[in-house]
Amino acid sequence: MFPANFDYVCPASLAEAAQFLNQHSEDAKILAGGQSLIPLLKLRLAAPQFVVDLGRIAELKVIRETNGGFEIGSLVRHVDIERSHLLARGCPLLPETAAEVGDMQVRNRGTLGGSLAHADPAGDFPAAILALDAELTAASAIAQRTISAQDFFVGILTSALYPNEILTSIRVPKLGPRTGSAYVKMSQQASGFAIVGVAAILTFDEKGKVTEARVGITGVASVPYRAKKVEAALRGTAASAKEIAAAAALASKGVDALSDIHASAAYRRDVAAVFTRRSLEKAAQRAGRK
Numbered sequence: 001m002f003p004a005n006f007d008y009v010c011p012a013s014l015a016e017a018a019q020f021l022n023q024h025s026e027d028a029k030i031l032a033g034g035q036s037l038i039p040l041l042k043l044r045l046a047a048p049q050f051v052v053d054l055g056r057i058a059e060l061k062v063i064r065e066t067n068g069g070f071e072i073g074s075l076v077r078h079v080d081i082e083r084s085h086l087l088a089r090g091c092p093l094l095p096e097t098a099a100e101v102g103d104m105q106v107r108n109r110g111t112l113g114g115s116l117a118h119a120d121p122a123g124d125f126p127a128a129i130l131a132l133d134a135e136l137t138a139a140s141a142i143a144q145r146t147i148s149a150q151d152f153f154v155g156i157l158t159s160a161l162y163p164n165e166i167l168t169s170i171r172v173p174k175l176g177p178r179t180g181s182a183y184v185k186m187s188q189q190a191s192g193f194a195i196v197g198v199a200a201i202l203t204f205d206e207k208g209k210v211t212e213a214r215v216g217i218t219g220v221a222s223v224p225y226r227a228k229k230v231e232a233a234l235r236g237t238a239a240s241a242k243e244i245a246a247a248a249a250l251a252s253k254g255v256d257a258l259s260d261i262h263a264s265a266a267y268r269r270d271v272a273a274v275f276t277r278r279s280l281e282k283a284a285q286r287a288g289r290k
C-alpha cells in the first residue's frame, strides 16, 4: 500500500527543524530511521501533511562521553550502539539491548530516539532506559527540557513529547565498580519485538550486599515500567539464588498485564517472573557477586 501524499522537508539544522515543527506541529511527523513511521504511513494509520526528515542534522548522530556518563544523540542508530566500544566499556547494557532489536536491516536504519519516541509497549530500549534511570532531552523552538525515563512513557505509542518537540539526546550513567547489568527477552518470533523484556542493574558493596537494584520491564504492560517491588526486595540482600527468585516473583505485582494474540496476561506474568530472575542472575554474576 502507498502512503497518502505528503510534502518532504529535510532541515539542515536542529534550529531549522524546531522552527518548522513549531509552525506545523499538528500537520507534521518527524522521520528518523523510518522503521516504524513508514509502515504507519503505508497503512495510512498516519497521514501527515509534512514529513520532517532529521537525517541531515549531524549533531544528533553522536555518542559522547560526559562527566560520569554518556550522551547519545537521538539519531544514533541501533547498530552504532551495538558496536560502540565506548558504551561496551562504560554502559554495556545498551549494546546488549541494541543487539536484541529486530534484525540487521532494522538495526541499520532504526534509531534510539525513534524507538523511544515511538513508545511501542514491546520495544526493547525502554526497559534499558528505565533501568539506567536515563534523562531524555527534548527541544522545541521555544524551550529545552529534560524528561526522566520514568516520566517519558505515557501510554501505548504515546510519549511525554509535545508535538512541536524533538527528542535530541539521551543521557545515561557510566556503570560503576561491582555493578553488573543484563537484558534478556522472550521475543515474538516474526518481528523480534518483546513479549517480555527485562533489563536489570545490580550494584554490590565490598561485603557483597546489594546497594542498588534497578529493573526495567517491557512487553508486559501498556507502558514499560520500573519493577520497584523487585528492586526493594533485593536491596540489602546478598542476591543469592533464593533471594533473586523471591524478588523476581514480584515482577508484575500490581501491574495490569496485556493480553493479545501473542500471549495472555497470565502467561506474560509467568514469563516476567522467569525472565526477571534470569536477568538478575546474569547481572549479579557480571558484578562479580561474592
Ligand SMILES: Cc1cc2nc3c(=O)[nH]c(=O)nc-3n(C[C@H](O)[C@H](O)[C@H](O)COP(=O)(O)OP(=O)(O)OC[C@H]3O[C@@H](n4cnc5c(N)ncnc54)[C@H](O)[C@@H]3O)c2cc1C
Pocket: 029, 030, 031, 032, 033, 034, 035, 036, 037, 038, 054, 074, 075, 100, 101, 102, 103, 106, 109, 110, 111, 112, 113, 114, 115, 117, 118, 120, 122, 123, 124, 125, 161, 165, 166, 167, 168, 191, 192, 193, 194
Ligand atoms: C520488521 C521490524 C522488526 C522490529 N523489531 C523490533 C524489535 O525487536 N525491538 C524493538 O525495540 N523494535 C523493533 N522494531 C522497531 C525499530 O526498533 C524502529 O527502529 C523503532 O521503533 C523506530 O525507530 P526509527 O528511528 O525507525 O523511527 P521512525 O520510524 O522514523 O519514527 C518513529 C516515531 O517516532 C517519531 N520520532 C522519531 N525520531 C524522533 C525524535 N528525535 N524526536 C521526536 N519524535 C521522533 C516519529 O515521528 C514517529 O512517530 C522493528 C521494526 C521492524 C520494521
